[in-house]
Amino acid sequence: MSGDTSGPVLEVTDLVKHFSAGSAFGRGGGSVKAVDGVSFTIGKGQILGLVGESGSGKSTVGRCVTRLIDPTSGSMKLLGTEISSLSRRQMRALRRDVHIVFQDPYSSLNPRMTISQIVAEPLRLHKIASGTALEKRVADMLARTGLRPETSDRFPHELSGGQRQRVGLARALALEPSLLIADEPVSALDVSVQASILNLITDLQRDMGFSCLFITHDLSVVEFISDAIAVMYLGKIVETASRTALFHDPQHPYTQSLLSAAPVPDPASQRSRERIVLGGDMPSPLDPPPGCAFHTRCPVAVDRCRSETPPLVGVTSPDHPVACHLVDARTGRPDVAAADDAGRHARVHDQA
Amino acid sequence: MTALLEVRDLTVRFDTEEGVVHAVNGVSFDLAAGEILAVVGESGCGKTVTAMSIPGLLPSTSAQVQGSIRLEGTELLTMTPRQLRSVRGKQVSVVFQEPMTSLNPAFTVGRQIREVLQQHEGLSRRAAQARAVELLELVRIPAPVKRVDEYPHQLSGGMRQRVMIAIAVACSPKVLIADEPTTALDVTIQAGILDVMRDLRDRLGTAIILITHDLGVVADIADRVVVMYAGRRVEQAGVHPLFAAPQHPYTNGLLGAIPQTHKGVEQVARQRLTEIPGMVPSLKSDPDVCSFAPRCPRATQECHDHRPPLEAVLPEHLVACHHPGPNP
Numbered sequence: 001m002s003g004d005t006s007g008p009v010l011e012v013t014d015l016v017k018h019f020s021a022g023s024a025f026g027r028g029g030g031s032v033k034a035v036d037g038v039s040f041t042i043g044k045g046q047i048l049g050l051v052g053e054s055g056s057g058k059s060t061v062g063r064c065v066t067r068l069i070d071p072t073s074g075s076m077k078l079l080g081t082e083i084s085s086l087s088r089r090q091m092r093a094l095r096r097d098v099h100i101v102f103q104d105p106y107s108s109l110n111p112r113m114t115i116s117q118i119v120a121e122p123l124r125l126h127k128i129a130s131g132t133a134l135e136k137r138v139a140d141m142l143a144r145t146g147l148r149p150e151t152s153d154r155f156p157h158e159l160s161g162g163q164r165q166r167v168g169l170a171r172a173l174a175l176e177p178s179l180l181i182a183d184e185p186v187s188a189l190d191v192s193v194q195a196s197i198l199n200l201i202t203d204l205q206r207d208m209g210f211s212c213l214f215i216t217h218d219l220s221v222v223e224f225i226s227d228a229i230a231v232m233y234l235g236k237i238v239e240t241a242s243r244t245a246l247f248h249d250p251q252h253p254y255t256q257s258l259l260s261a262a263p264v265p266d267p268a269s270q271r272s273r274e275r276i277v278l279g280g281d282m283p284s285p286l287d288p289p290p291g292c293a294f295h296t297r298c299p300v301a302v303d304r305c306r307s308e309t310p311p312l313v314g315v316t317s318p319d320h321p322v323a324c325h326l327v328d329a330r331t332g333r334p335d336v337a338a339a340d341d342a343g344r345h346a347r348v349h350d351q352a
Numbered sequence: 353m354t355a356l357l358e359v360r361d362l363t364v365r366f367d368t369e370e371g372v373v374h375a376v377n378g379v380s381f382d383l384a385a386g387e388i389l390a391v392v393g394e395s396g397c398g399k400t401v402t403a404m405s406i407p408g409l410l411p412s413t414s415a416q417v418q419g420s421i422r423l424e425g426t427e428l429l430t431m432t433p434r435q436l437r438s439v440r441g442k443q444v445s446v447v448f449q450e451p452m453t454s455l456n457p458a459f460t461v462g463r464q465i466r467e468v469l470q471q472h473e474g475l476s477r478r479a480a481q482a483r484a485v486e487l488l489e490l491v492r493i494p495a496p497v498k499r500v501d502e503y504p505h506q507l508s509g510g511m512r513q514r515v516m517i518a519i520a521v522a523c524s525p526k527v528l529i530a531d532e533p534t535t536a537l538d539v540t541i542q543a544g545i546l547d548v549m550r551d552l553r554d555r556l557g558t559a560i561i562l563i564t565h566d567l568g569v570v571a572d573i574a575d576r577v578v579v580m581y582a583g584r585r586v587e588q589a590g591v592h593p594l595f596a597a598p599q600h601p602y603t604n605g606l607l608g609a610i611p612q613t614h615k616g617v618e619q620v621a622r623q624r625l626t627e628i629p630g631m632v633p634s635l636k637s638d639p640d641v642c643s644f645a646p647r648c649p650r651a652t653q654e655c656h657d658h659r660p661p662l663e664a665v666l667p668e669h670l671v672a673c674h675h676p677g678p679n680p
Contacts, residue, residue: 220613
C-alpha cells in the first residue's frame with residue numbers, strides 16, 4: 001500500500017475521544033473523557049500491549065485506530081498517512097492495512113454466513129481475488145489458523161469459542177494487513193483454549209510480520225506476547241516501556257499496584273510477594289479528578305499530585321516515559337509497597 | 353481434623369430435551385472448619401453444579417441429585433425445602449459470580465442485609481440495621497453508614513461484591529460457597545476481595561469453597577485444591593504439592609497453558625504455552641473410560657478401556673490417572 005515503509009506502522013499523537021453524556025435531547029450534558037490525550041507508536045513487526053482495567057479507555061483507542069468510531073481530536077498516522085480525518089470512502093483503501101479481532105467470538109461473526117464466506121468477504125470486497133484463486137486463499141488462511149478444511153462449510157454456531165476466534169483471526173489476516181488490532185481476543189476463552197490462540201497469534205506474527213496493538217486487562221498475557229507495553233488509567237497512558245523494563249522496573253504507582261495485584265500461578269512465590277492493595281475504585285471518566293487522575297487511590301500521593309497533571313516523560317530513561325511527579329531521575333520509582341504497608345490502616349479510616 | 357462438610361459420591365444428572373446430562377459423577381470431598389478449598393476446572397466441568405447442590409440450589413424439576421452431603425453429620429440432601437431454608441444463609445451461604453445481577457435493584461443495600469438477619473437471627477429492624485453497618489465495615493466498604501442506605505446501582509462492581517459477601521456472612525455461616533467471586537472484577541479490585549475472604553476465614557473461622565478457573569487465585573488463597581474434569585475429580589491435593597508436582601496430565605496442561613509469570617520476564621518471553629488439543633467431551637453418557645484420554649498426550653489403550661480410579665499417589669495427593677506424574 002501507500003506510504004513509506006521505513007517509519008512506524010502506526011503513530012498516534014494526542015488522541016482524544018469524548019462521548020457526550022446525557023440524553024439525546026441535550027439535557028444532562030457533560031462528556032465522558034474516554035480517551036484523553038493518548039500518544040504512542042508501533043514499529044514494524046512490533047506487538048504493543050495496551051493494558052488497563054475496565055473503563056480505562058483501552059478499547060476506545062482500538063476502535064479509533066480502526067476508525068470504527070471517530071476520534072474527537074488528535075492525529076493517527078497509518079504507514080505515514082493521516083487517517084483521523086479521512087472520509088469513509090477515502091478510508092476504504094486503507095482498511096486493507098488495519099484489521100481488528102474482537103473479544104467476543106460469539107457476536108462478532110455473522111451467523112448467516114459460512115466460515116469460508118466470512119473469511120472470503122474482505123478478499124472479495126477489496127477485489128483481491130475471485131473464483132478459484134479466492135477459494136485457494138481462503139483454504140490457505142483456514143489452514144494457517146489451524147482450522148480443518150471441512151470447517152469452511154460450517155456456520156459460526158457449529159464451532160467452539162476457540163475455533164470462532166481462529167475464524168476471526170483468519171478474516172482479519174486474510175488481506176495480510178500491516179496492523180492487527182486485537183481487542184481482548186482471549187478473555188472470553190478457557191485457559192487451555194487461550195493458550196492455543198496466544199500461540200497461534202505469536203506464530204502468525206512471526207510468519208506474516210504484521211504489527212499488533214494487543215488490548216488486554218490480563219498482565220500475564222501482555223508479558224507473554226508484547227514487545228512493548230503501555231499502561232492506561234482513566235483515558236491516559238501513565239507509563240510506556242519495553243516489556244522487560246516495565247516488568248523489571250515498574251515506575252508509576254498504578255503500574256506497581258497492577259503488577260502486584262495480579263496473582264502468579266505459584267503458591268510459594270504468590271504468598272511471599274509484597275502486595276499493594278488499592279483502596280477505592282477508578283473515578284468516573286465523566287468527572288476525572290484534577291491533577292494526576294490516580295491520586296485518589298495512590299498510596300504515595302502528595303499535594304502536588306492533586307493539583308498538577310504530571311506529563312508523560314522519560315525520567316530515568318528516554319525509552320521509559322512515565323506520568324508521575326514522584327519518579328526521580330536519581331532515586332527512581334517511588335516505593336509504593338512500603339508506603340502502602342504503613343498507610344493502609346490509616347487510609348481505611350480516612351475514607352470512612 | 354474432623355470434617356465440617358462431607359460430600360460423598362455426589363452425582364447430579366439433568367434431564368434435558370436432548371437427553372440426560374451427566375453433570376457430576378461421584379464426587380466426594382471433605383471440608384474442615386476454617387479451610388479454603390478451591391474447586392478448579394474449565395467451563396462445563398461440573399464445578400458450579402457440585403457447589404450449588406450443597407445448599408440445594410439446583411432446580412428440583414430437572415436435576416437428580418444422588419449421594420450424600422452432610423453438614424456436621426446432618427444430611428442435607430433429604431431435607432425438606434422448609435428445613436433447607438433454615439440452613440441456607442444461616443449455615444451455608446453463597447456468593448455468586450455476577451455482582452451486578454445478584455442484588456435486588458429495588459431495595460437498599462441495608463434492607464438486603466437486614467432481611468437475612470431478621471429472618472434467621474430474629475433481630476429487630478434497628479438491631480439489624482446496626483449490624484448491617486458493622487458487616488459493611490467488616491468487608492471494608494468505606495463510609496458504611498452512608499453506603500448502607502444506597503441502592504445497588506450506586507455502587508461499583510467491587511463494592512457490590514463486597515455487599516454480597518456481607519450478606520453471605522451476616523449470620524456467620526459455617527460454610528461460604530464463593531462461585532467465581534472475582535471473575536467479573538478488575539485485578540486491583542480482585543486483590544481486595546481475596547483479602548476480605550482471607551480475613552473472614554481468619555477472624556470468623558468460616559470454611560470456604562472457592563469455585564474458580566483462575567490458577568493465580570488458587571495459588572493465592574487456597575489450602576487444598578480439587579481439580580475437576582468432565583464431572584469428575586481428576587486430582588486433589590494440598591495447594592503446594594499440587595503446583596509443585598501436578599500428577600494428572602490435565603492439571604499439568606492447565607498449569608502449562610498460562611504464562612509462568614513468577615519465573616521472571618525473560619522466561620515468559622514468547623515461551624510456547626502448552627495447548628490442550630481437542631474439546632471437552634459431551635456429558636451425554638458416562639462410559640467406563642478416562643474422559644480425558646482423547647486429549648491426553650500420555651493416553652494408552654488402557655485409558656480407553658478402563659476409567660482410572662482416584663488413588664493416592666502420595667499421602668493426601670489423589671489422582672485419577674493410569675500414568676500419573678509431573679510433566680518433564
